[in-house]
Amino acid sequence: MSVKDRFLGRMLDNRMGLKASVSSWAVRVPNNPERLAFILHRLTGILLVGFITLHIISTNTPARAGWEAWVEEVERLGGVNIVSLLFFIAMGALAFHSINGIRLLLVEFLALGIGRPEKPKPPYIPPSFKGFQRNLLYIAFALSIIVWIAMGYVIFLMG
Amino acid sequence: MAFDLKAATRRPPSPVRVFVKRYDPVSGRVWWQAYTIKTYKGMTVLDALLSIKSDVDHTLTFRYSCRMGVCGSCGVVVNGTPKLACQTQIAEAASPASPELRVEPLYNFKVVRDLTTDFTEFFEKHRFIRPHTIRSDLIEREKPTLEYSQSPGELSEYYQYSLCIMCGLCDSACPVYASDTSFLGPQALTQAYRYLADTRDEGWILRLKELDSDGSPFKCHFAASCSAVCPKSVDPAGAVQRLRSSLLKYKLRIYRKKKVSQVVPPMKEAKPIVPLPPEATLIEGVDIKKLEEEPPQIPVEKLLY
Ligand code: SF4
Ligand code: FES
Numbered sequence: 049m050s051v052k053d054r055f056l057g058r059m060l061d062n063r064m065g066l067k068a069s070v071s072s073w074a075v076r077v078p079n080n081p082e083r084l085a086f087i088l089h090r091l092t093g094i095l096l097v098g099f100i101t102l103h104i105i106s107t108n109t110p111a112r113a114g115w116e117a118w119v120e121e122v123e124r125l126g127g128v129n130i131v132s133l134l135f136f137i138a139m140g141a142l143a144f145h146s147i148n149g150i151r152l153l154l155v156e157f158l159a160l161g162i163g164r165p166e167k168p169k170p171p172y173i174p175p176s177f178k179g180f181q182r183n184l185l186y187i188a189f190a191l192s193i194i195v196w197i198a199m200g201y202v203i204f205l206m207g
Numbered sequence: 208m209a210f211d212l213k214a215a216t217r218r219p220p221s222p223v224r225v226f227v228k229r230y231d232p233v234s235g236r237v238w239w240q241a242y243t244i245k246t247y248k249g250m251t252v253l254d255a256l257l258s259i260k261s262d263v264d265h266t267l268t269f270r271y272s273c274r275m276g277v278c279g280s281c282g283v284v285v286n287g288t289p290k291l292a293c294q295t296q297i298a299e300a301a302s303p304a305s306p307e308l309r310v311e312p313l314y315n316f317k318v319v320r321d322l323t324t325d326f327t328e329f330f331e332k333h334r335f336i337r338p339h340t341i342r343s344d345l346i347e348r349e350k351p352t353l354e355y356s357q358s359p360g361e362l363s364e365y366y367q368y369s370l371c372i373m374c375g376l377c378d379s380a381c382p383v384y385a386s387d388t389s390f391l392g393p394q395a396l397t398q399a400y401r402y403l404a405d406t407r408d409e410g411w412i413l414r415l416k417e418l419d420s421d422g423s424p425f426k427c428h429f430a431a432s433c434s435a436v437c438p439k440s441v442d443p444a445g446a447v448q449r450l451r452s453s454l455l456k457y458k459l460r461i462y463r464k465k466k467v468s469q470v471v472p473p474m475k476e477a478k479p480i481v482p483l484p485p486e487a488t489l490i491e492g493v494d495i496k497k498l499e500e501e502p503p504q505i506p507v508e509k510l511l512y
Contacts, residue, residue, distance in 0.1 A: 062324070063315050068385035075314060075380050075432065076287035082431035082444075086382065089428070156429055159452035165367040168440035171212075175367075176434055176445035 079177065085185055089148050092141035099138035125203065132203050139199040144192040151184045211299065219298040220306040221246040225255055227267065228311040229321045240264075246297050252285055252308065253292035256322070269322035276438060279374030283322050284311040289376040291438045313379040329375050332391045336399040336418070341410025347470060355407045355468040368401035368446050370439045377433030377443045383426055391423040393433035393443035399424075400450040406468045415457040424451040 068074040072087050110118045124131050154160045161184055163175030225242045242259045253271055260267050271281040274293045281292040285300050286309050301308050316324035342348055377393040378384045384392045391399075399418060402408050418424055424447060431444040456462035480499070489495070 062312055062318050064382075064385040066386045068314070068382040073287075074385075075284075075289070075382070077380055077432045077435045078288065080430075080432055080435040082429060083382070083435075086428050086430035152429060156427075156448055156451055157455055159448045162445040162448050165364060165442070165445070167363070168367060168370065172440040174434040174437070174440055174442035174445065176431060176442050176448070179445075 081182075081185055081189075085148055085188070088144060089152070092145040095138065095141040096145055099141065128204055136200055136203050139203070140192075140196040143195040143199065144188075147188045147192045147195070151181070151188045154184070155181045214299045215296045217296075217298040218248045219246040219250060219296070220301055220303040223255070223297060223301050223306045223308060225259065225308045225310060227256075227259075227322070228309075229267070230312070230318050232320050248298075250297050251293055252283070252290070252295045252297060252300065252310065253281055255297060255308070256292060256310070267322075268320045270324075277372065279372030282313050282324075282374045282376050282379065284314060284379065285309070289313060289379040289436050291374060291376070294438055313375055315379050315381070315385050316375065324375070326375060329373070329378060329392070329394070332395040333373065333398060335391065335421075336395050336402075337410070337414065338398050338402065340402060340405060340408040341413065342407075343409055344470075353471050353473060356471045357406055357468050361406045361466070361468075364406075365401045365404040368397050368404070368441055368443075371397060371401075371441050372439055374438060376436045376438060377441075380432040380436045382430050382432065383428060387426060389421075389423075390426045391421065393427075393447060396424060396427070396450055397441060397443040397446040400446040400453075403450065403453060406466050409467050411462075411464050415454055415462070418450070418454060419458065424454050427451065 064074050069090055070087060072084055077083055106121060109121055125135060126132065155162060161179040161181030163179035166175055222243050223246050225244060226239050227242065228237070229240050230237045242263055244255055244258055244263075246255070253274060256267065256269050257271075260269075269281070269283070269292070271293060272278040273280075276291055276294040279291070282289060283292045284290070285292070285295055290300075292310075297308065310322065312318045312322045313324045316326070316329070319325050371394060373394065375394065377397075381390075381393055383390050396418075399414060403411055403414055408414075427447045429444060429448065433447075434442045434444040437443060453462055483489075483495075
């Protein structure tokens with residue numbers, strides 16, 4: 049595409065760059081929890097890449113050092129310590145990323161919950177903000193917090 | 208963008224400090240400059256910039272044309288939110304607690320000077336999605352006989368998206384557009400959907416093929432900031448989701464254009480005149496037959512005086 053090549057080397061650019069996709073303060077937009085969800089989705093995605101890498105290394109322990117080392121490692125997950133705390137954070141990221149991911153699949157690929165196009169009338173609230181994807185968003189937030197708390201219970205108190 | 212009547216009709220604090228992010232292309236210097244201005248009720252950010260330009264600093268550069276939210280040339284970032292300068296009341300942006308305005312050029316655009324931004328890329332991307340109807344009946348295009356038929360329901364499928372004034376606020380708020388130069392941006396994608404949903408358009412295979420090879424619809428992540436900042440309530444976020452689901456259907460080979468409008472055939476003969484109901488009473492001395500044959504001519508002078 050010619051558009052691409054022509055604008056790659058831009059010097060006096062006012063682009064926000066990656067800042068706009070990882071900081072909710074880069075651009076202030078009122079009435080926009082979707083953007084918060086977008087930023088959280090991206091941050092939890094980055095977290096999960098790190099987590100899955102470490103997870104693969106850690107589940108490789110039996111092959112590397114035998115089953116005794118593996119049992120020892122699993123035991124370290126119980127109670128409150130730095131490993132279980134990190135695990136807890138990763139589980140929160142997993143909960144949000146998966147639940148919000150289901151919402152995004154529904155909205156983005158099936159175009160569900162974004163209302164019908166309409167003639168704009170005061171107070172000019174776009175139909176996609178009035179549709180039920182907003183409710184889905186709040187449900188996703190609430191569900192992931194509940195799941196996170198439940199995981200915290202399992203990790204810290206039952207382990 | 209949701210409109211807050213209460214905030215917009217308040218009396219703004221006076222005086223107001225206006226901080227403008229300036230850029231000088233000759234020296235390459237970027238700096239914030241502060242101005243203090245007196246405000247009045249109903250003053251917009253554009254009025255404030257104009258009063259600075261006329262009374263304080265004539266080197267301040269910005270772009271505007273219609274002063275009433277129609278042309279889309281005065282987009283700036285006010286206190287971190289992309290807005291039309293002429294449509295933003297100072298009372299909305301500055302409160303008595305913090306009588307300050309921060310005015311910056313639009314994010315994600317090249318700055319030409321001070322608040323003026325370069326829209327070349329924006330218009331190139333708009334052109335890329337072919338912002339016109341594509342038809343196969345070329346003779347009809349060259350020598351149009353009659354209009355294409357379209358029902359009000361079919362019109363309402365795309366009417367909202369055709370209200371775009373190309374102000375660039377949506378691209379300026381988009382977090383994907385901010386980090387990806389190849390992304391077409393909410394404005395262009397909304398227009399792509401607008402022509403896809405138009406029943407008068409026949410080029411849907413071409414459009415979807417091009418969009419598919421470009422990949423832009425799949426780069427959107429539904430942050431929906433575009434819909435939140437759009438001054439014309441165009442709802443780009445909704446349009447892009449619809450475009451993406453159409454494109455997905457096309458990839459699965461189940462996309463069907465609902466209908467393609469054809470030229471309305473000319474009326475064969477005049478429709479019969481609806482007869483008067485039997486209970487209708489006529490004013491005395493009026494001959495209906497005669498009136499139908501020779502409709503009364505009202506002299507123009509009579510209408511004027
Ligand atoms: S969609 Fe709205 S914000 Fe974007 S260019 Fe058009 S009018 Fe401006
Ligand atoms: S000056 Fe035309 S939209 Fe603001």
